[in-house]
Structure formats: C-alpha cells, structure tokens
Amino acid sequence: LDWGYTDDNGPSTWAEKYPLAAGARQSPVDIDTSKATSDNSLVDREIDWSYPSNCSYRIVNTGYGWRVDTYGDDTALSGGPLSEVYKLEQFHCHWGATNDEGSEHTVDGKSYAAELHLVHWNSEKYSSFKEAASQPDGLAVLGVFMEIGNADNAELEKIISLIPKIIHKGQDSQASFDLDFGSLLPESKHYWTYLGSLTTPPCNECVIWTVFKEPITISERQLEVFRSLKSVGEEDAIEPEEGKLVKNYRPPLPLGNRVLRECGP
Numbered sequence: 001l002d003w004g005y006t007d008d009n010g011p012s013t014w015a016e017k018y019p020l021a022a023g024a025r026q027s028p029v030d031i032d033t034s035k036a037t038s039d040n041s042l043v044d045r046e047i048d049w050s051y052p053s054n055c056s057y058r059i060v061n062t063g064y065g066w067r068v069d070t071y072g073d074d075t076a077l078s079g080g081p082l083s084e085v086y087k088l089e090q091f092h093c094h095w096g097a098t099n100d101e102g103s104e105h106t107v108d109g110k111s112y113a114a115e116l117h118l119v120h121w122n123s124e125k126y127s128s129f130k131e132a133a134s135q136p137d138g139l140a141v142l143g144v145f146m147e148i149g150n151a152d153n154a155e156l157e158k159i160i161s162l163i164p165k166i167i168h169k170g171q172d173s174q175a176s177f178d179l180d181f182g183s184l185l186p187e188s189k190h191y192w193t194y195l196g197s198l199t200t201p202p203c204n205e206c207v208i209w210t211v212f213k214e215p216i217t218i219s220e221r222q223l224e225v226f227r228s229l230k231s232v233g234e235e236d237a238i239e240p241e242e243g244k245l246v247k248n249y250r251p252p253l254p255l256g257n258r259v260l261r262e263c264g265p
C-alpha cells in the first residue's frame with residue numbers, strides 16, 4: 001500500500017507522496033467549541049437533505065474500509081453552509097482499534113468510537129464528482145459521530161450484514177436495500193461547519209464540512225464487524241490475524257486561521 005494507517009505508511013508520511021496533505025485547509029480538525037462562532041446567516045437556511053428510501057447500492061472493500069456507492073440520482077443536500085444543491089456520491093466510516101479512538105474530528109479533544117461520512121458533490125456547478133473533487137466548493141461531507149451503545153443500530157445492520165461478503169480488499173456486493181438515511185443522522189441538526197479537505201490522500205482541499213454535534217449509537221459487536229475487514233486482497237497469503245483493518249482514521253490537523261461556525265439549538 002502506498003499509503004495507509006500503519007507506522008510506515010500512516011498520516012505522518014502522507015505529505016511525502018501527496019503534497020496537498022501538508023496544506024493549510026486540511027481535515028479533520030479538533031472542534032474547539034470555544035472558538036466556534038454562531039452565525040445567524042446559517043440559521044435561516046436550515047440544512048436540508050432528501051434521500052430516497054429504497055435504492056440499489058454497491059458496498060465495496062476499498063482496502064481502507066467499507067464504502068457504499070449510491071447512484072445519487074434523487075438525493076439532494078442543500079442549505080446551511082451550502083449555496084448549491086449537492087448529490088450523495090457515497091458514504092463510509094472511520095474507526096479505531098479500541099473504542100476510545102476512531103473518529104477523525106474530535107470535540108474539545110474528545111474522540112468518538114467511529115465517524116460516518118456522507119460524501120456529496122456540487123452537481124449544480126460541476127458535471128462530475130471527479131471535477132468537483134478539484135474545486136474548493138466541490139464536495140460537501142456530513143460527519144456523524146458514533147458512540148458505543150447497548151443496542152444495535154438497525155440501519156447500519158443492513159450494511160454490516162453485507163460485510164462478511166467483502167472481507168478482502170477489492171471485493172464488492174450489490175444490494176438493493178431500503179436504507180432510511182434519516183436514521184443514520186442524529187435527531188438534532190446542531191452542527192459545526194468549516195472549509196476543509198478529503199481526510200485521505202490525495203487530501204484535496206475541496207470539502208465544505210458539516211459535523212453534527214449529537215452522535216448516533218452503534219453496538220460493540222457492530223464495530224467489531226468493521227474491524228474484521230482486511231486491507232489485503234484474498235490472494236495475499238498472510239496470517240489470518242494480519243491485514244485486519246482495525247484503524248483507519250486520520251488524527252486532527254490545525255484549524256489555523258479558518259473560521260469554525262456553529263448552528264443549531
């Protein structure tokens with residue numbers, strides 16, 4: 001792997017091959033709540049999403065985690081910090097080896113056990129995800145913190161039930177399940193927003209980030225299923241315990257002189 005999350009190819013080495021990783025608008029960041037400014041211009045443009053209930057999806061093991069590719073036709077994200085309508089391209093998750101780490105954004109230094117990312121692109125201004133990923137306002141990613149709870153997350157269970165089919169890098173599974181995205185998002189729309197980047201190479205500085213304050217819950221068992229994914233292909237003959245994707249989060253980068261805005265009750 002030319003980049004990854006181990007000591008010899010992890011986040012501290014990325015800038016060698018991916019110079020954008022050393023930029024001034026990188027993600028994730030620590031959300032210092034004392035620095036957040038509440039911005040009335042955000043209040044009257046409530047962030048609004050519409051996702052279809054029944055859709056066909058493809059889940060793939062990227063070697064860095066699982067990713068669900070949506071065929072974002074009738075999806076829409078608008079309002080809040082966004083000036084245009086964005087379409088959902090894919091969603092995925094980041095987690096750690098233990099439950100006291102795993103999220104990419106942190107809040108006053110606190111990490112959550114995992115973080116869900118719903119990746120959208122500005123289909124009003126640009127003609128493809130690829131084009132949008134090279135623009136400063138090209139992508140809009142919703143970040144949702146996940147904390148350990150007693151109950152399984154029923155919506156995530158539909159995804160987790162497919163993971164045994166994609167244990168090795170490169171494997172994918174086509175499924176048409178009715179996913180209620182609404183329940184993958186917290187009840188409260190309280191969020192922070194700032195200008196940032198992709199949190200993995202090539203680390204393009206093309207993301208308008210919206211991170212929800214309220215976490216959703218996931219069970220320990222469900223998180224263990226995530227950690228059972230492998231970063232290597234089926235043909236890579238390695239020990240059973242090797243190559244497990246137990247950690248795939250980038251630690252926070254400096255906010256620098258960026259503005260962190262907050263909106264919500």
Ligand SMILES: Cc1c(Cl)c([N+](=O)[O-])nn1CC(=O)Nc1ccc(S(N)(=O)=O)cc1
Nearest residue numbers: 117119129130133141197198199200201202
């Ligand atoms: C850069 C790019 C292009 Cl262009 C294409 N493409 O297909 O045209 N695919 N990718 C890869 C990609 O999407 N990476 C990505 C990385 C981090 C995140 S995260 N954690 O949400 O910040 C979201 C996505």
Ligand SMILES: [Zn+2]
Nearest residue numbers: 092094117199
């Ligand atoms: Zn991500």
